[in-house]
Amino acid sequence: MGSMFSSPQFTKEQMEITLTKAKQIVSSNPVVVFSKTYCGYCTRVKQLLSQLGATFKVIELDQESDGDEVQQALLEWTRQRTVPNVFIGGEHVGGCDSVLEKHQQGKLLPMLKDAAAIPNNPAKV
Numbered sequence: 001m002g003s004m005f006s007s008p009q010f011t012k013e014q015m016e017i018t019l020t021k022a023k024q025i026v027s028s029n030p031v032v033v034f035s036k037t038y039c040g041y042c043t044r045v046k047q048l049l050s051q052l053g054a055t056f057k058v059i060e061l062d063q064e065s066d067g068d069e070v071q072q073a074l075l076e077w078t079r080q081r082t083v084p085n086v087f088i089g090g091e092h093v094g095g096c097d098s099v100l101e102k103h104q105q106g107k108l109l110p111m112l113k114d115a116a117a118i119p120n121n122p123a124k125v
């Protein structure tokens with residue numbers, strides 16, 4: 001018996017290393033999208049960020065050798081198991097639904113600007 005998040009596949013030590021790695025990626029990029037290549041919700045989020053001109057880092061978990069571990073680490077960290085799992089300015093935003101909702105509320109662009117994922121004062125041309 002372990003915590004509700006324990007996973008028989010991974011040791012506690014492995015999970016700590018993987019969680020540290022995930023946190024390092026999140027803290028060193030304005031926007032991070034943990035994604036899967038075949039996931040339509042992920043495609044939608046990546047499309048939107050591209051349309052908004054944002055710089056973002058994508059990690060396709062289905063193409064990473066430790067993708068399952070990273071997904072487990074994200075679950076322990078964010079309580080979210082599904083992809084996309086999106087972070088802006090080091091803050092957990094959530095999945096596709098959350099990102100689209102923030103956009104509809106007019107909150108996404110300011111968040112992206114605050115995180116320097118898009119220029120705050122774009123030069124007039």
Ligand SMILES: N[C@@H](CCC(=O)N[C@@H](CS)C(=O)NCC(=O)O)C(=O)O
Pocket residue numbers: 036038039040041081082083084094095096097098
């Ligand atoms: N409501 C979620 C839906 C996300 C979702 O269902 N993602 C699927 C992939 S398309 C998923 O993560 N399934 C579990 C898995 O791939 O491990 C959102 O808006 O992000």
